[in-house]
Amino acid sequence: MQKSQRALDNHALEFAVEQANRLRQPLFVFFFLNPGFPEAGLRHYVFMLQGLLETRRRLEERGIPLILRVGDPPEELSKAAAGASLVVTDRGYLKVHREWRSRAAGMLSCPLFEIESDSIVPVETAYPKEAWSAAVLRPRILRLLFAYLVPLETRGLKYPAAYHGDGGPDITDSYAAALSLAADPAVPPVEDLRGGTAEGLRRLEIFVEEKLDRFDLDRNNPALQGVSVLSPYLHFGQISPLTAALAAAENPSPGSEGFLEELIVRRELAMNYTFYNRDYDSFSGLPVWARKTLAAHQRDPREYVYSREDLETGRTHDRYWNAAQKELTETGRIHGYMRMYWGKKILQWSSSPEEAFKTALFFNNRWALDGRDPNSFAGVAWCFGKHDRPWKERDIFGTVRYMNAQGLKRKFPMEDYVHRTEEL
Ligand SMILES: Cc1cc2nc3c(=O)[nH]c(=O)nc-3n(C[C@H](O)[C@H](O)[C@H](O)COP(=O)(O)OP(=O)(O)OC[C@H]3O[C@@H](n4cnc5c(N)ncnc54)[C@H](O)[C@@H]3O)c2cc1C
Structure with missing residues (x-):
């Protein structure tokens, strides 16, 4: 688990559960904490760790241990996966994410599957090259939405592990744990934005109930809070774009189209840019x-x-x-x-x-x-x-x-x- 740091609506996770069931094996989720991640400050680590703590609890409820390790992700993964039948990872669109995955692929002695779980329509499926503008990408994405904007079923893990090993560093105190990861202390945590799936879902619910119908009218006004404030939760993968898009699509209102334009077309145009350029x-x-x-x-x-x-x-x-x-x-x-x-x-x-x-x-x-x-x-x-x-x-x-x-x-x-x- 790297980009999609959640237990809910996570295609990579559900694929991994399916594979574990097929192989009659248990499933372990690993997350590698990378000290000194470029430009990451205390506020980013604290937000991320708050989310991981909750994800750990949610995974444990499904019989899946979440194990944390500190270090270089590909190296740590190759150690963690010694003896594994296969490894599944989620997908990231920045150079550093792609470099980690390709190095990991070269170091593993078992198959590695990369499963799209951060976009609605996978980038290459939407368009085979860099899109000049949203006008180019929009019709292609909209044409494919019927196939991708569909709820994801949660799979039950059939052979859960009784794991009593080392779960890694204690992250109960996210602030102390973040400091130990050498996060830039000059960028302090944000008090009123708490990380985690529950908080992201709470904000999504409030947005859909109270703001979505006026989104087109209010979103540009800086004096109002007419927007969703979901971007940090989407960035850390604490909520899925699918969850948010389905919530807006299932509650049709005058603002739904505008919100889906931002959440899907604009967001995936940015992925197209970082992927192809x-x-x-x-x-x-x-x-x-x-x-x-x-x-x-x-x-x-x-x-x-x-x-x-x-x-x-x-x-x-x-x-x-x-x-x-x-x-x-x-x-x-x-x-x-x-x-x-x-x-x-x-x-x-x-x-x-x-x-x-x-x-x-x-x-x-x-x-x-x-x-x-x-x-x-x-x-x-x-x-x-x-x-x-x-x-x-x-x-x-x-x-x-x-x-x-x-x-x-x-x-x-x-x-x-x-x-x-x-x-x-
Ligand atoms: C200079 C500049 C820097 C930006 N930096 C970031 C950044 O670091 N991270 C980031 O997520 N967004 C960035 N954006 C895009 C946009 O401003 C934010 O996504 C948006 O303001 C987030 O607030 P929200 O979640 O309330 O958005 P909402 O308006 O509620 O939209 C819902 C979601 O749609 C997506 N979205 C909205 N607007 C855009 C957009 N213009 N382009 C791509 N996706 C969009 C986001 O994922 C957002 O969370 C930047 C825009 C500009 C002009």
């Missing part, structure tokens, strides 16, 4: 037109140029931007609409677009609980033209889409947003 984490992954136009405007005078430190501590002339940065550092999230504005302004206030790209990605991944996700790379890249089209030419941005504070003020009660973040 090896440069997804750098400026060179952007489309040629965007790089060209930004380069042509690289020397345009900038009214404001801020250092990383000024930006990170939210000390700019722009109260809306500072509020968004504060929301990010204090709560581990930024309202979705502000996130676009936030990235666009980093581009505007940095000495070069390449520098801006690095800064935005670094802050996003360092502070956001849902950071280091395919969505993180696609979201930052979008601010620099990815999955978008050229717009009217202007300074610094060239033909990359621009956003300004006047637009925010005209559309939303921005003072309410600033006031809310000041109270954090």
Whole structure:
């Protein structure tokens, strides 16, 4: 278990149960804690460990021990799997996830199955190459939904193990356990977002009951909480996109289509990007037109140029931007609409677009609980033209889409947003 850290609606887990039953063998779930995972801070480890603690309990109820080991995942897996009949793993779309799986495949002496459990429509099935935009991917995904948006049946394990061995480090105190994993203590845990499947499901239920019908009307307004706040739970695989999509599809309302567009099409467009574009984490992954136009405007005078430190501590002339940065550092999230504005302004206030790209990605991944996700790379890249089209030419941005504070003020009660973040 690596990307889909849950006992519910987990295709990799159910496949593993089926295989164990077929082979008349017990099933063990291993999770490898990787100290010093790139850009992971205390808040990420705490959130993840809270989720794993619950997943361990849920798996034990099904007769499946969850065993934790600390170290390099492929090496630990090859030790753990000595004598195993087969190994099943879930799927991840970032370089590090793919590298772990391919190294593991080379080290194991038994078959290794990788089972898609993080997307609704598997990336290669949806589209065989990098999609230019959501418009390209959307019809292909929608055409296949009938086959993939189907409930997953829970299988019973027939030959459970009586395991009394070493379950690995104690994670009951998630804070202490996270500290021992050398997580960056400068990025403190987020108090009001607790990790785990139960909390993710609770938020999903509240969202579907109270917010889904107004999703299209409220989601962009930063002063409201009209969105689901599911992204950290999806990022750590504590809830399945299938669970969330079925909940929205089974409760048809005016907001269902818009929510499914974000949850399936936009989210899987980000997976498509990280899967097919090896440069997804750098400026060179952007489309040629965007790089060209930004380069042509690289020397345009900038009214404001801020250092990383000024930006990170939210000390700019722009109260809306500072509020968004504060929301990010204090709560581990930024309202979705502000996130676009936030990235666009980093581009505007940095000495070069390449520098801006690095800064935005670094802050996003360092502070956001849902950071280091395919969505993180696609979201930052979008601010620099990815999955978008050229717009009217202007300074610094060239033909990359621009956003300004006047637009925010005209559309939303921005003072309410600033006031809310000041109270954090
Ligand atoms: C600069 C920038 C950085 C971003 N970084 C991240 C990130 O690190 N992690 C992350 O999960 N998302 C990221 N996004 C996408 C989006 O902002 C968040 O997914 C969304 O705000 C999460 O809030 P929510 O769960 O309440 O979303 P909701 O609006 O309730 O949507 C439900 C789910 O749909 C998916 N989704 C929503 N919007 C998008 C989108 N634009 N692209 C892809 N999937 C989407 C998410 O999984 C989300 O949880 C980024 C966007 C930008 C512009």
